[in-house]
Amino acid sequence: MRVEFIGHASILVEVRGMKILSDPWWRGPCFGAQWWNYPNPVTDQVYKHPVDFIYISHGHHDHCHPGTLATLDRSSKVIVSSTLDLKPVIEDLGFEVIEVHPEQPFDLGNGVKIWLWPTYGGDTLLVISDGEQTCINLNDAIHTAPARIQERVIENLKQQFGRPDYIFCGYGTASHFPNCYFVPGKNPSLTARRRQQYFNRCWSDIIHRLQPRWGFPFAASVVFLEDDLLSLNEDIHNYERPTDVFKNEYPLDDTKVLDIAPGFVIEDQQVIFECLFAPYDNNVILDECREQYQRANTYGTTTDIYVEELVQLLRNNIEICLPYLIEYVKDYFLVIEFRGTDKGISVRKQGQNIYIEPITSLETAISRADLVFRTRAAYLRRSLTHQYGDEIIFVGSGGVFIYPTREHARLALHSELRVMITQHSHAPASRFGSSTPGVFRLKQVVKQLLGKRDRNADLYDLEAWTDFSSSASSPSS
Incomplete structure (x- = not known):
């Protein structure tokens, strides 16, 4: 089994003569002009010979990107979960679509099987196995999910697949929160770091619990080029890396973790091309991405x-x-x-x-x-x-x-x-559920006193996630 990191959430798995590409995005930005690939994906192997299968994990545009899909050979078959409504969109692009039922093995041929598991928020994960080696692509499916879902999925994966060879797991925030909020006294730099530290630890914990032979962080190779958010790139990517967190928190684990960059290749447990993360430098980014920066900060007329x-x-x-x-x-x-x-x-x-x-x-x-x-x-x-x-x-x-x-x-x-x-x-639905407003508020107070607050709801508590350590917050005009 050979696995190459193409860029962001895209990996290319070559196993028993077939090629399986995941979540291709590299032609232009996604989410309008908000997200830009950086560093640039390495796509030579994708276009050298048509891939056999393309796996789309979910509908977010950095995973299901019509502009990039349009550049790929239509002989490739696209694999999606039957739980998603992606089939019509992808068929309109000219691809044959295979819908795979949740958690059921699907035979690709030559002894290779895959499993697609829905997790949370319309996301899925992919397991690829040839009976000898197993690669699990978690993309965004686990690290942002509520604790109860993380626990269920991790236990099920361990029971069914034992110790996998490779795990690719996301660690990005994939959200506007809390970096798109400006409050007087907010320290944007420390706020961005705090948020990223949380997801770095989620990544580290997932790798520790699944105990793969190799663990790789990915699905976060993104920069902001709009002036309001440009300064955050270095804080998000450089302050702390998920692989460093893992090594510090679990020094006795024998899982090998590498902080990979596009072009990294591993084959049958041997690293073939060791392309690793390099710190982000906004000056370099702006120099390399002048046209993209211009586009990100150009606005059309509004009548x-x-x-x-x-x-x-x-x-x-x-x-x-x-x-x-x-x-x-x-x-x-x-x-x-x-x-x-x-x-x-x-x-x-x-x-x-x-x-x-x-x-x-x-x-x-x-x-x-x-x-x-x-x-x-x-x-x-x-x-x-x-x-x-x-x-x-x-x-x-x-x-x-x-x-x-x-x-x-x-x-x-x-x-x-x-x-x-x-x-x-x-x-x-009513924000009070089936309760009256007074009863609802009383229940919330009791939960807080008993320490039974909703962990996932707390992830979007602006006061809790904003750092007010002596730095004014004001967006560009």
Whole structure:
């Protein structure tokens, strides 16, 4: 078995005369102009001879990238889980699609079998085995999942496959949170480091528990080139590496961990090409990615007619969500500011009513806002008109949330705005469940006193994840 790291979440497994490629993305950015591959993927072996199979783990654009898939030979068959709705999209690109049922072996021929396991949030993992060696591609499927799901999947993998030879496991945040939030006094650098440290430890813990012979971190070869987030690249990638965490926390483990870079190759337990991680340098990145940087910071024109269309789309979506939104007790005034323009939309809640209007004076509106959300007008439109369109914002970091004070940030108005700008066909379930508001709040207090807080919910607690160690936070204008 030969495995090559192509780049980001893409690996090429060659086993018994067949080639299996995973999650190809390298032609252009993904999530609009938000994520850019870095360092560049090494794709020579992909195009040298057509691959036999392409595995798509889930629908995020850094894993299912139509622009990259369009460059691949249509003789390749695409493998997806039957639990996902990816088949029509991929068939439209001209590929034959094989849907594999969850946790059931699928025979590729020549003694090679695969398993696809759904995990959490529409993600899946892939196991490839030829009866002698086993490679497990976890991509984003485990390290961001709730603890209970991690435990179940890890135990099932151990029971069914014993000690695997290779595990490729993601360690990236794959979220806008908390780096896209600006609060006075926030230290963006330390906040980014804290978040990444958490996922580095998740990676280390997963590798320790699964005990592969070889463990590799991947699926995080991404840089931000938009000015608001550019400075974070070095903090996210350089401060601490997941392989160093593993070596420090589990010095007695005999798993070999390598911090790989595109072009790395291992074959039958022997490293053939040892391409390893090199620290990110924003000066070098900008020098190498001048055209990409320009594109990431260039915004199209936004006409008054376009804004009016967005206002109507937002009104329609808020009307659908109103039963949920009016459960929020306080009144508020929000501003959606469109990048590269003097235009925006105001959202004002007053009692049981929410009013949405185009803004005539952006500067005045911002001065009185409880929260400003800055994004591209095209991103807002996509979020309101496409299923999963909100991923361009909330996965791809396609907007920044700006609070005027730390006290305003504690109101968590970004959670209300997220509901408003995500496409809905019906109102979300009540935030209080089947309880009355008073009973619900009492239960929350009791849970906190007993230490039974939801670990996954805590992952998105802005106050808890923001570092306020003496550094002002202000996005670029």
